[in-house]
Amino acid sequence: xxxxxxxxxxxxxxxxxxxxxxxxxxxxxxxxxxxxxxxxxxxxxxxxxxxxxxxxxxxxxxxxxxxxxxxxxxxxxxxxxxxxxxxxxxxxxxxxxxxxxxxxxxxxxxxxxxxxxxxxxxxxxxxxxxxxxxxxxxxxxxxxxxxxxxxxxxxxxxxxxxxxxxxxxxxxxxxxxxxxxxxxxxxxxxxxxxxxxxxxxxxxxxxxxxxxxxxxxxxxxxxxxxxxxxxxxxxxxxxxxxxxxxxxxxxxxxxxxxxxxxxxxxxxxxxxxxxxxxxxxxxxxxxxxxxxxxxxxxxxxxxxxxxxxxxxxxxxxxxxxxxxxxxxxxxxxxxxxxxxxxxxxxxxxxxxxxxxxxxxxxxxxxx
Amino acid sequence: xxxxxxxxxxxxxxxxxxxxxxxxxxxxxxxxxxxxxxxxxxxxxxxxxxxxxxxxxxxxxxxxxxxxxxxxxxxxxxxxxxxxxxxxxxxxxxxxxxxxxxxxxxxxxxxxxxxxxxxxxxxxxxxxxxxxxx
Numbered sequence: 001x002x003x004x005x006x007x008x009x010x011x012x013x014x015x016x017x018x019x020x021x022x023x024x025x026x027x028x029x030x031x032x033x034x035x036x037x038x039x040x041x042x043x044x045x046x047x048x049x050x051x052x053x054x055x056x057x058x059x060x061x062x063x064x065x066x067x068x069x070x071x072x073x074x075x076x077x078x079x080x081x082x083x084x085x086x087x088x089x090x091x092x093x094x095x096x097x098x099x100x101x102x103x104x105x106x107x108x109x110x111x112x113x114x115x116x117x118x119x120x121x122x123x124x125x126x127x128x129x130x131x132x133x134x135x136x137x138x139x140x141x142x143x144x145x146x147x148x149x150x151x152x153x154x155x156x157x158x159x160x161x162x163x164x165x166x167x168x169x170x171x172x173x174x175x176x177x178x179x180x181x182x183x184x185x186x187x188x189x190x191x192x193x194x195x196x197x198x199x200x201x202x203x204x205x206x207x208x209x210x211x212x213x214x215x216x217x218x219x220x221x222x223x224x225x226x227x228x229x230x231x232x233x234x235x236x237x238x239x240x241x242x243x244x245x246x247x248x249x250x251x252x253x254x255x256x257x258x259x260x261x262x263x264x265x266x267x268x269x270x271x272x273x274x275x276x277x278x279x280x281x282x283x284x285x286x287x288x289x290x291x292x293x294x295x296x297x298x299x300x301x302x303x304x305x306x307x308x309x310x311x312x313x314x315x316x317x318x319x320x321x322x323x324x325x326x327x328x329x330x331x332x333x334x335x336x337x338x339x340x341x342x343x344x345x346x347x348x349x350x351x352x353x354x355x356x357x358x359x360x361x362x363x364x365x366x367x
Numbered sequence: 368x369x370x371x372x373x374x375x376x377x378x379x380x381x382x383x384x385x386x387x388x389x390x391x392x393x394x395x396x397x398x399x400x401x402x403x404x405x406x407x408x409x410x411x412x413x414x415x416x417x418x419x420x421x422x423x424x425x426x427x428x429x430x431x432x433x434x435x436x437x438x439x440x441x442x443x444x445x446x447x448x449x450x451x452x453x454x455x456x457x458x459x460x461x462x463x464x465x466x467x468x469x470x471x472x473x474x475x476x477x478x479x480x481x482x483x484x485x486x487x488x489x490x491x492x493x494x495x496x497x498x499x500x501x
Contacts (some may be wrong), residue, residue: 296416
């Protein structure tokens with residue numbers, strides 16, 4: 001294998017200009033923070049923040065059988081996209097019910113757009129191509145390189161978008177999208193996000209992304225905007241109880257085990273992984289994702305073991321300081337029988353065992 | 368990258384520094400210990416500092432505590448040998464002092480030096496600055 005070159009988003013130079021600390025994330029040169037994670041997290045909870053998520057992958061699925069193909073490949077029911085301009089959260093599963101990736105499916109005119117995790121672009125592309133054979137006439141196109149993606153999130157995000165595009169954007173419902181011009185540039189934006197706040201994710205041609213990024217930051221000054229990095233994106237999503245692939249989801253974990261049963265539609269008929277998911281649903285799950293609030297100040301982090309007395313029952317998948325809630329928070333996989341709210345377990349943090357209490361998901365819910 | 372996030376990081380000339388990014392402020396037979404601006408900046412938002420108790424015996428280059436930020440967790444290494452005579456209690460409720468003012472309000476320990484000669488192996492501010500830029 002040759003060493004893979006670290007890829008850059010169209011905003012790499014804009015990040016450097018802002019003094020971002022850049023890291024290699026899943027093969028991408030990405031900003032982890034600009035000012036500080038706490039300051040960026042707080043801006044998104046109280047005002048708004050702008051994220052570069054251009055590293056995410058976008059695949060176009062077109063052709064007469066595009067509907068049938070996508071419906072077979074994902075666990076949610078895409079018939080819910082019964083009008084144009086709608087989107088839905090779902091997962092692609094392996095034949096054994098493990099999770100290949102989680103993604104958003106957008107219904108387009110005559111096809112679908114799949115937005116997938118950056119870390120899984122190559123794997124997802126191969127998986128889709130491996131399974132498309134039975135669906136004659138379906139065309140797959142990877143447009144990830146041509147596409148920039150910005151996430152504008154926070155209680156003031158919608159007002160900021162309205163000031164750029166018009167008041168009508170306030171009426172776009174959750175998980176719907178619109179197309180139009182922002183600062184004279186054609187783009188599309190969905191009322192979606194990954195922070196637990198209201199806001200939009202904006203698709204734009206890669207070569208126009210920097211201009212729009214700067215325009216939104218400039219216009220956003222009056223709305224208390226901050227550019228936000230992957231650090232704040234992670235603390236925000238964890239507080240909002242949203243899974244991250246490679247932490248709460250992987251090929252050995254089904255969406256049911258990860259607590260995403262609300263987005264798995266077993267009644268829609270056969271789909272990739274459905275026989276295992278049906279069996280799990282009938283027989284019960286061997287592991288379950290729980291949310292923990294831990295005592296003290298030391299932070300539970302990925303991989304730390306979880307105990308019931310002397311017996312290790314699982315491990316932390318993600319953990320952090322809950323910056324808005326004000327205490328350490330974590331998710332963990334444990335066997336059945338440990339998911340009751342209020343149940344106490346212990347998390348090994350270095351040489352101490354710290355009490356963790358099972359709490360409701362999400363840790364944070366906007367008012 | 369000595370300067371990150373557009374900030375200019377300071378390394379006061381009157382302090383001594385070690386490669387594990389702790390500083391030493393020598394005052395006679397006693398020294399005040401903390402972490403450098405470079406280390407605080409790399410860690411980002413500090414959420415927790417675990418320090419030894421007063422009376423603990425420290426050995427140069429041995430672990431004396433743990434510092435956690437939102438992003439990561441790191442061990443703290445003693446730049447000197449000696450006995451802990453005071454710890455900065457404020458850090459238990461205001462760990463962010465390490466980010467705001469690492470050399471003054473964000474200090475960690477006061478140590479009675481048992482081997483003052485060890486200080487000869489530490490770096491000047493200029494040498495440390497060169498060390499972190501590389």
